[in-house]
Amino acid sequence: MLNKENTVIGFIGIGVMGKSMAGHLLAAGFPLVIYTRTEEKAVDLIDKGAKWMDTPRGVAEKANVIFTIVGYPHDVEEVYFGENGLIANGKKGSYLIDMTTSAPQLAIKIFDEAKKNGIHSIDAPVSGGDIGAKTAKLSIMVGGEKEAFEEVKPLLELLGSNIVYQGKAGSGQHTKMCNQIAIATNMIGVTEAIIYAEKAGLDPETVLKSISTGAAGSWSLSNLAPRMLNQDFEPGFYIKHFIKDMKIALEEAEHMDMDAPGLTLAKSLYDQLAKNGEENSGTQALYKYFKN
Incomplete structure (x- = not known):
């Protein structure tokens, strides 16, 4: 059983969400x-007692449970593979937990290669954005071996409030694709509703009081619509990362011979926002597309 006496935790990816998660x-x-590419990003955690390493290898050599949450699949590849990667340098019997939203096939590849080295691998992408990370109320979707999941579940419970084992390796990532597909078209509806309220001469904040708790209710409506109204477009989740997720989901849908017209439309709108210089804004900046 993992406990504070026999566990050293590694964390790679001290970003908008990762910083809060590592802090918990x-x-x-x-x-x-x-490990971060620049030590400055980790100063707050270092001041609280964390130890900084200059490579993923350094983390792998010290820790026996390692969390990763980085930007893109190619970042995941870089962290996990190669001579300085986690798999080549990880301790036998250790646990690798990738919380990046990434390609399901990459999760399976990591699982297979880690297993060859006697290392447990879990894909555990999350939903909940910066708010969920700060409040430790993330939704965590887990793929991998059930026994490994049960072993690390107490650690996951420090980060999230809705932790569900989905099945074999890659299942967590597939579930996250379902999550992103549902959010993509919902964001269009949320934004159009706010714009409609404004054009109808209503007070959008009062409108939200009526519709956010009814059948139209959603996390995005409750948490992101108020940011739109406050002209707060700071990233709880970057547009550039959402586009990456939608691209993965569309590729997986194509592999399964599935049409996804809603997802295709949502990605096209966010692609336009990125071209307009909004790639580092939060996903609620979709408001700007309809407002302009």
């Missing part, structure tokens, strides 16, 4: 070893 693990009393 550190606050729970676990020794924490971290």
Whole structure:
């Protein structure tokens, strides 16, 4: 059983969400070893006792449970593979938990290669954005071997409030694709509703009081619509990362011979926003597309 006496946690990816997530693990009393491309990004955690390493290899050599949440599939590849990667340098019996939203096939590849080295691998992408990360109420979707999931579940419970085992390796990533597909078209509806309210001469904040708790209710309506109204377009989740997710989902849908017209439309709108210089804004900046 993993506990504070026999567990050193590694964390790679100290971004909008990762910084809060790593902080929860550190606050729970676990020794924490971290890697970021620039040490400055990790100063707050270092000041609280985390140890910084200059390569993923350094983390793999120190930790026996390693969380990763980086930007893109190619970043995942870089962290996990190669002579300085986690798989080549990980301890036998250790656990690798990738919380990046990435390609299901890459999750399966990591699982297979890790297993050859006697390492457990879990794909565990998350939903909930910066708010969920800060409040430790993320939804965590898990793929991999059930026994490995049960072993690390107490650690996942430090990060999320809705943790569901979905099945074999890659299942967590496939579930996250379902999540992103549902969000993509919902964001169009949320934004159009706000614009409609404004054009109808209504007070959008008052409108939200009526519709956010009814059948139209959603996380995006409750959490992102108020940001739109406050002209707050700071990223809880980057547009550039959402486009990446939608691209993966569309590729997987094509492999399954599935049409996804709603997802295709949503991606086209966000692609246009990115071309307009909004790729580093939060997904709620879709408001600007309809407003302009």
